[in-house]
Amino acid sequence: MKNKTYLKATFREIVKSKGRFIAIILIIFLGTLLYVGIKTTQPVLDHSVDVYIKERKLSDLQVISTGGITNADKVALDDIVGLSIETGYQFFYADAKKNEVIQVFSYDQKNDQNHLAITSGTLPKEDNEIILDNLAKKEGYKIGDTYTINKQDQLKNTQFKIVGFASSPLFISEIERGYANIGNGSISYFAYLPKKLFKAEVESVLYLSFANLKKYETYSSAYKKQLAKNTALIEAKLSKRPAERLKEIKENAVEKLQTEKEKIATGKKELEKAQTQLQLAKDKLTQEETQINLLPEAQKTAAQNQLTAERKKLATSEAILEKSQSKIATGTAEIKKTEDTIKNMKKIVYRYNDRFDNVGFQEFGSLSDRIAAIADVFPVFFFFIAALITFTTMTRMVEENRREIGTLKALGYTKVEIAKKYVIYSLLAASVGLVLGVISGTNFLPRIIFYLMSDRYTFNEAYVFYDWDPILKAVIAFLIATLGSALLVLTKELREKPAQLLQQKAPKPGKRIILEYITPLWSRLSFNQKVSYRNLLRYKARMLMAIIGIAGCTGLMLAGFGLKDSLSSVAAKQFGPIIDYEGIISLENDLPAADVTDMNHALTNDKHVTSFIASHNETVEIRRKDKATQSLTLMVPKTKKEFESYVHLHRKGNKNFFLTDTGAVITQKMAEFYNIKKGDTLLIYDSKQQQQQIKITGIAQNYLGSFLYMSPSYYEKVTNQKFSTNSFLFKSNKMTTKEEDNFAQMLLDTKKVVNTTFISRQIETQNQSITNLNAIVWILVILSGLLAFVVLYNLTNINISERVRELSTIKVLGFFDNEVTMYIVRENIIFTIFGIVTGFGVGRVLTQFILNKASMENMVFPLVIKPAAYLYAGGLTIVFTLIVMLVTHFKLKHINMIDALKSNE
Structure with missing residues (x-):
């Protein structure tokens, strides 16, 4: 019966403080939703693709x-x-x-x-x-x-x-x-x-x-x-197959060639025989012409007609012989050409393409990895703020009920029985928040993100499943934040005797604050302002918790907007400030010098091209036992001085530097990946898998791709090879997509060009790829905003409940409703200002941390937070504060002063 009554009291506590109970559920719900939802997104995306393929x-x-x-x-x-x-x-x-x-x-x-x-x-x-x-x-x-x-x-x-x-x-x-x-x-x-x-x-x-x-x-x-x-x-x-296949092709070609030679030889013999017969026919015709002249006039006409017919046959035979001669000559030329082709036949190449070489596969994997990188930081911080506020709320709740705990101890309730109420309260709030958060986070966030990006990919169904790792972490964290905090405070409170618990906890003694020593400032403050500032510095724990909560939420919103700005700035930071050309023309392998000269003339005379520079480009590798092998593009310009207007090399801090003849320049991400510093020596493997040792004389900023730059003289020195042009970097007037296609086709038609890569296409692809992440960023911003609102409301609610006697006292003393509201709101404004300013710093650090995690071997995200991001993050926090102020005002108007003031009796 006693337990039944106490259980009823537990549910009365929930009804009585439903605002706090709902706030705890909402904070746990939002924290769990974002943490579990974002952490589950990458596995769901990857699994959905796997099911499809x-x-x-x-x-x-x-x-x-x-x-x-x-x-x-x-x-x-x-x-x-x-x-x-x-x-x-x-x-x-x-x-x-x-x-x-x-x-x-x-x-x-x-x-x-x-x-x-x-x-x-x-x-x-x-x-x-x-x-x-x-x-x-x-x-x-x-x-x-x-x-x-x-x-x-x-x-x-x-x-x-x-x-x-x-x-x-x-x-x-x-x-x-x-x-x-x-x-x-x-x-x-x-x-x-x-x-x-x-x-x-x-x-x-x-x-x-x-x-x-x-x-x-x-x-x-x-x-x-x-x-x-x-x-x-x-x-x-298959390692022996290229040589074997080349041999097979050559043997087949030689066999066919031999057959053709035999046919030509036979044809020549037949031609010689036909020519002999034709000559005999011509001689015979000459004799007949002589004999006709000796015939009587009556027979001469018939003989001449017959002779004319024979001449026509002879002319036809001569034409056939000429065609045969031409055919034999053409065949002989073709044989010569085939012999040259066989002699110069290139090595057979076997290419091995796995799934990740398929169009779209690498892009989707990179996108999924970036989401995972964001999930490793943003939701964790979000989760931490939610857990911290929950911990504070539960702690304050138990401390508020110390007189009730003292009464129960005096009535003979055991520690376990007293603790049962708070265990039930904690478990109920945590369970509701966790269940709703897990279900919503798992079923909605991955699906929303999947469908927002599904228009770029062929698969159209998300296969959602419960990922137990983040779920268990969320359960443990929020049980510690709710049940753990309640038990921690209870352990402390239950050690005290009932008589001590029944007494109201003595307020902190008043003392002079630092502002009071600044007399010119302190003397100009009103009475209400002085009271507010004293209260702020008197209850430092409350102030710190409020500032941390507001700063955390502002930081989360700023990080969301900052991620959007940073991710969308990659192309703008790479193309123009660093890459300053419109495209690359890749030539056929081992193109003769004469053909390269022809390409020079063609580009010089093209109406679109404004300037160009010859270059040697190839893919090289860096291999180390403790690191994965990485590929990067080696770029060697024909003239290093001219190259400066095509690629602008910057160190950190945007300080310009240039290629030298004493070493190579590597881009920053690859240098970080292999811990390469200026002055280090580096082993690389060229496209022929030959090992080269180079010295690094500079590390350049770069955001897309990985590059190694060398001057032509240094390239020749380290490779013992003459510089050879296999590509052109070109600048051009602005072209439409159709003009670019026509320009590329014109170049391919020369049979000297393999491919033309336009920077405009790279920018378009990059921007489309980043667009997929914008939806995720907006989800993060919206949820951060919701958390900020709930946190502000909850902190204000705690502040009011802790100080209800104080507020009732000043109301009894004659303070108007607006003055009572400002008594609390003034503190909230100060908390908000400090929280916003601190949150800007937190958001900047958080954004940088997420970007570092999201960066990959071939992509670095710059830290770009536009002024509008600060305005939105700070503005939203202020809007939420104003809404909470309004709610607080109506709540304070309806405080029952008599009940509050006699609550200690």
């Missing part, structure tokens, strides 16, 4: 050979256990009239890898049917239209009927399709045709799937580690 059975690895794929390649891999091998055709086709580049793939219903997802129509079944990429719809193509691929050397047909549209797991991006070395250089969309339509004797690609990878999720470190081992095994198995 496993349903579509995406290959783990693609092997593409410049010499084609033969049965010998498959035989070399036959002994690998758990390896599934499929082959296919693919090629690029440029439609100059439509300015489109299409990647054409073969389709076979027997294939078990890379299943297409049909969005409309059907798969091709007949020889004249084709299925197109969804992006082709945007170009105006429809089911039933006739589609032309004029590639007679590759396909048996040229006209096809469109029977459907689809997405492919080879392309998870809905924005881009990658690059090609034909047309304008940018793939517009893909197309699939039945495999039997392809003419080529050898296929183009090997699709490989490994059984030992199926148990792992694609973006997991375990998958990447095992994939690296599998790729190394495949490379080892």
Whole structure:
């Protein structure tokens, strides 16, 4: 009965202080929602992609050979256990009239890898049917239209009927399709045709799937580690194939060449024989002409007619012989050309592309990693503030009830029975907040973020699951903040005797504050102001807690706005201040000097190009046992002085410096990753895997990509190779997208250019990528704002409940309602001002910390917080303070002074 009555008292306490109870639930709810929601987002995003690609059975690895794929390649891999091998055709086709580049793939219903997802129509079944990429719809193509691929050397047909549209797991991006070395250089969309339509004797690609990878999720470190081992095994198995394949091609070419030579030799013999016969016929005709002159006139006409007919036959034979001679000459020239081709045939290259080389895969993974980096910092800090305020609220609640605790002890209640009320109160508040927060955070935040970015990717379903690691951490933290804080204070209070607990806790003794010593200032303050300042400094714990709470929430909001500003400033910081050119033209490998000179003339005469500089660019690697291998772009300009206007090298602090002939310059992120300092020596591996030792003479600021810069003389010194031009950096007038495409196609048509990369496309891609994070940032800002409001309300509520007798006393003494409100509000204003100023510092540090965590090997985020961010963060905090002031005013107007003043009796 006693326990039942006490249980009722517990629920009365909840009803009586429902504002505080709801505030605790809301703080726990918001903290849990953000912490669990954001921490769960990366696993959910990664798992959703994994489900999609496993349903579509995406290959783990693609092997593409410049010499084609033969049965010998498959035989070399036959002994690998758990390896599934499929082959296919693919090629690029440029439609100059439509300015489109299409990647054409073969389709076979027997294939078990890379299943297409049909969005409309059907798969091709007949020889004249084709299925197109969804992006082709945007170009105006429809089911039933006739589609032309004029590639007679590759396909048996040229006209096809469109029977459907689809997405492919080879392309998870809905924005881009990658690059090609034909047309304008940018793939517009893909197309699939039945495999039997392809003419080529050898296929183009090997699709490989490994059984030992199926148990792992694609973006997991375990998958990447095992994939690296599998790729190394495949490379080892196929290591001899490039040389063997080159030999096969040469032997086949020589065999065909020999056949052609034999045909030419036979043709020459037949030609000589025909020429002899023709000469005999000519001699015979001459004799006949002589004999005709001796014939009588009556016979001469008939003989001359016959002679004319023979002359015509002879002329026809002569024409046929001339054609044969021309054909033999052409054949001889072709044989010579083929012999030269065989002699100069380039080495066969096998390329190994894993899933992360697929278009969109790396971008999505980077985006997911950035969300994870934000989740490691922002929600944790948010969570800390929520837990701190909860801890304070529960502590104050127990301290307020010390007289009740004393009464219960005096009535004979045990410590456990007394504690039961606060345990129930704590567990109930924590349970409600945690359950709502976990359910909402897990089910809503990952889904919202997924669907906000899903328009950029082909998959459209989020597979949400409960991630128990953040959930358990949230449960433990908030149980400590609620139950732990209550038990901590109870342990202290229950040690005291009932008589001590029944007495009101003596207020802190008054003492002079520091402002009182500043007489000119103190004497000008009103009585109410003096009371407020004394109260502030008298109860320092209350002041600190209020400032910490407000500063934390302001800092969170500023960090949210700061993240938005910083993430969107990457392109602006990189392109212009550092990269100051419009594009890079990449040339064919080992291009003769004469062709490079031709390209110089072409660029000089082009109306778009304003200036250009020759350069040698290649990909190099840094390898260390304790670190992952990293790739970076080596850039060697032909003239270092001219290079200064194309790439501006800055040290930290934006101090300019320049290339020298005594060492190389490396960009900052790579220097940080490998702990490289100015003056260090560094081992790099060039594109031919030759080791080079270089000295670092400078570390340059950089935000996108990783670069190594050398002067031409230093490059020649460390590599023992002559500088050779394989690219051009160019500046140009502003071009439209169409003009850029036409310019790129013009360059590709020269057969000297592999690709043209425009900086405008990089800026567009970067901005689109960052746009996905804006939604996340807004979620963080909104939730931070809600937390700020609840924290302000809760702190004010605690302040009022602790000082209700004090407030009732001044009301009895004749203070008006507005004056009583200002008695509390004045303190809140000071707390808010100090909290906002402190919060600006907290927000700046928090933003920098998150950006450092979110930065990757090839991307650094600058710290950029615009004045508007400070204005919004501070302004929102002030707005919330004003709303709380209004609520406080109405609450103070309805204080029952008599009940409050006799509460000690």
